[in-house]
Amino acid sequence: MQTIDNYNFKNKKALIRVDFNVPLNEKFEITDDTRMRAAVPTIKKVLAGGGSVILMSHLGRPKNGPEDKFSLKHIQKHLEELLGTPVQFADDCIGESAVKAAADLKPGEVLLLENLRFYKEEEKGDENFAHKLASLADVWINDAFGTAHRAHASTAVIAKFFPNDKLFGYVMQGELESVDKVMHNPTRPFTAIMGGSKVSSKIDIIMNLMDKVDNLILGGGMTYTFKKAMGGHVGNSICEEDKLDLALEIMKLAEEKGVNLVLATDTVAADAFDNGANTQIVSSMEIPDGWEGLDVGPESIASFSKIIEQSKTILWNGPVGVFEMPKFAVGTKAIADAIVKATTNGAFSLIGGGDSVAAINQFGLADKVSYVSTGGGALLEYIEGKELPGITAIRGK
Ligand SMILES: Nc1ncnc2c1ncn2[C@@H]1O[C@H](COP(=O)(O)OP(=O)(O)O)[C@@H](O)[C@H]1O
């Protein structure tokens, strides 16, 4: 199989689908460039091999054609800094300016195309649009893991125009290797920590993990749906009343499959959803009226940490408290610390999902775990066992 490592890029134009969908502030400054930094090795590999690079990406979700706030020109300068080389910019992705800039591109040069989603054909997976993109280059590299769950023109449909010249980039390779290691070949014990606000948004993953993990730690807002289902009193805590039966079903399934399902036993309850709220530590089964659980308590932190530190494979998705407020970030920080400790002792740890990645970055611990995914929705769908169009386009079914 052709890979980015054995492909001969000499004098070839490589069209790389990257996920440069980075957050920008009101001054159009990049507030988190993780996805851009991740793409650098693939770009450098092509350049070092004597090829030229044409980068294409979406940014945000423009709905009505070109709009300055969604223009990729906002990231051009920072990309030049990351690559240490000039980056040309075409103000279109398929029109005359793109065609001319691509045709004039010399080995060693980099061209960034304008936002793909300025054309509705991108999200529609339009074949003619994909063909126009494909005509710009000799080889297509998909390195947009964060967008691999979208069957769009540039992420999937375009593959048919490169039957012998389609490759995964290093981001894709790294993500797939990490998830496969965790999901198909875990060293045991394997512990998954699932947090976040609702059980309904995590149910498919929980079910898929049930056949694979030894320990399943459930934290965050979803805890209270379980506690209520068990006959507890959850006060004002977030709780999905229509998912009580589902919670009981999950507990029963865990028992049948021999999975050690671990829920918080104590909770940091607050009298308001506010960093300045009054707090008290209470049993997760007995949260007083007028109070809501916003973080796990010290007893839960101790039991979660012990399990995590003894694990050899760890998957973490979703904060176990409202970590955006410092007062309720203690549990999530403790999880991160335990994962770092386990990793230092030889465990393989994969962190993914928008908010858990934001949390690990906020704590400055991203480089102390084995792998931090660049995918949010894409990673979750992959862990759920779904087929991702951006992967199938290259690997086949
Ligand atoms: N006890 C809680 N009550 C309310 N919200 C919570 C609680 N614990 C965590 N959350 C919230 O859950 C959100 C993350 O949920 P989710 O999107 O499912 O996670 P991820 O993005 O990591 O997949 C965070 O904004 C966090 O504040």
Ligand SMILES: O=C(OP(=O)(O)O)[C@H](O)COP(=O)(O)O
């Ligand atoms: O940021 C992204 O996904 P994520 O918010 O799930 O991490 C990707 O760039 C995909 O964007 P989309 O969800 O607008 O298709």
